[in-house]
Amino acid sequence: MATQPSVSDHVTERCVTCGGKTTHGVRVEIRTESQKEENAEFSREPYRITTCNECGVETATRMNNA
Numbered sequence: 001m002a003t004q005p006s007v008s009d010h011v012t013e014r015c016v017t018c019g020g021k022t023t024h025g026v027r028v029e030i031r032t033e034s035q036k037e038e039n040a041e042f043s044r045e046p047y048r049i050t051t052c053n054e055c056g057v058e059t060a061t062r063m064n065n066a
């Protein structure tokens with residue numbers, strides 16, 4: 001079972017821009033994918049957004065892509 005990340009959490013993850021592990025702020029955001037008409041019933045997807053505290057790059061990972 002994956003644990004639910006809480007908003008404003010902080011984790012240490014690898015940042016592709018920094019090239020190493022850095023501290024990231026984490027939040028969950030619901031993003032609308034309105035351009036995908038054939039997938040309308042799944043048009044609102046929860047994303048896990050991590051923001052690197054070193055370089056500020058945001059990485060969005062869809063949470064329910066199983």
Ligand SMILES: [Zn+2]
Nearest residue numbers: 015018052055
């Ligand atoms: Zn970074």
